[in-house]
Amino acid sequence: MKKLNSFFFLLFFATLMISCGSxxxxxxxxxxxxxxxxxxxxxxxxxxxxxxTYAGNSNFDISLxxxxxxxxxxxxxxQDDVISGVYFEIFTVESNKIPTGTYTYAxxxxxxxxxxxxxxxxxxxxxxxxxxxLVTPFNSGMIEVxxxxxxxxxxxxxxxxxxxxxxxxxKGNLYEIDDSASKPGNSTSKxxxxxx
Numbered sequence: 001m002k003k004l005n006s007f008f009f010l011l012f013f014a015t016l017m018i019s020c021g022s023x024x025x026x027x028x029x030x031x032x033x034x035x036x037x038x039x040x041x042x043x044x045x046x047x048x049x050x051x052x053t054y055a056g057n058s059n060f061d062i063s064l065x066x067x068x069x070x071x072x073x074x075x076x077x078x079q080d081d082v083i084s085g086v087y088f089e090i091f092t093v094e095s096n097k098i099p100t101g102t103y104t105y106a107x108x109x110x111x112x113x114x115x116x117x118x119x120x121x122x123x124x125x126x127x128x129x130x131x132x133x134l135v136t137p138f139n140s141g142m143i144e145v146x147x148x149x150x151x152x153x154x155x156x157x158x159x160x161x162x163x164x165x166x167x168x169x170x171k172g173n174l175y176e177i178d179d180s181a182s183k184p185g186n187s188t189s190k191x192x193x194x195x196x
Contacts, residue, residue, distance in 0.1 A: 034064070034086060034156075034168030036121065041084050043168070045069040047076050047175035048098065048152075057112050058095045058180075062088045062143075062154070064170050076175055077127075084123045086156070086168065088143055089116040095180070102144045105158065115143060119158075121166055136160040 032043035046064040053059070065085035067078035090103050093112040106114035117137055125132035141158030154170045 032064075032170045032172065034166060036123070036164055036166045041066050043085070043170050045078075045175075046085075046170060046172075047177060049177045050096070050180045052180055053095050055110060057091045057093060057110055059110070060090045060092060060098050062090060062098075062174070064154070064168070069175055071175070076177065081128050082124050082126050084125065086119075086121055086158075086166065088119045088156070090114075090143070090145075091116070098145050098147070100146050102142050104142050105138060105140050107139070121158075121160055121164070136162060136164070138166070141166075 034041050034043065043064050044066055045068045046062065047069060049061040051059040051061055063085060064087075065078055065083050067080035067083040069076050069078055071077070088103075090098060091110050091112050091114050092099055101113065103113055103115045105117070105119070107117050110116065115138075117139065120135060120137045122132055123134040125135065137160065138158040139161045141156065143154060143156040143158070146153040150173050151171065152174050155168075157165075157167050159165055
């Protein structure tokens with residue numbers, strides 16, 4: 001009986017270790033990242049700007065980046081000089097949040113449920129020099145937005161104008177900046193990747 005109990009204990013322990021191992025593997029698959037041309041980039045931080053409401057729809061801008069972000073005099077600034085990431089300009093019917101759902105690319109459209117042709121991929125952008133290895137807009141695809149309290153979960157599968165497939169995932173807190181009351185010309189930079 002003692003041998004049988006020892007066997008079941010070892011079997012339980014082995015099962016527990018295998019379960020933990022598979023959870024760790026699953027975690028590495030879904031960690032915050034994006035991929036393009038077979039290269040994987042790790043997201044460290046991101047932000048959402050509630051930009052402005054016009055023509056009945058609200059404009060939210062999501063930037064996800066390989067650098068940590070800090071607020072300096074209210075302006076979001078990457079801590080690294082050279083960063084990569086993605087930017088989405090999303091339109092919704094809600095004025096105070098991005099509703100859960102899937103947003104699809106729309107050329108020249110600002111209808112709710114879409115993201116615009118201003119959305120783009122940035123690879124190795126230098127903040128101090130305001131240049132980059134690659135800056136290219138998306139011209140098709142989707143981004144799924146989920147939210148549970150302050151935690152956002154974003155999945156995206158998009159394609160650039162050159163046909164580069166860009167896929168990615170982010171789950172975590174994002175800096176949220178309300179710029180909806182600002183006047184044109186006095187607003188926060190829409191894109192984290194550009195000083196303009």
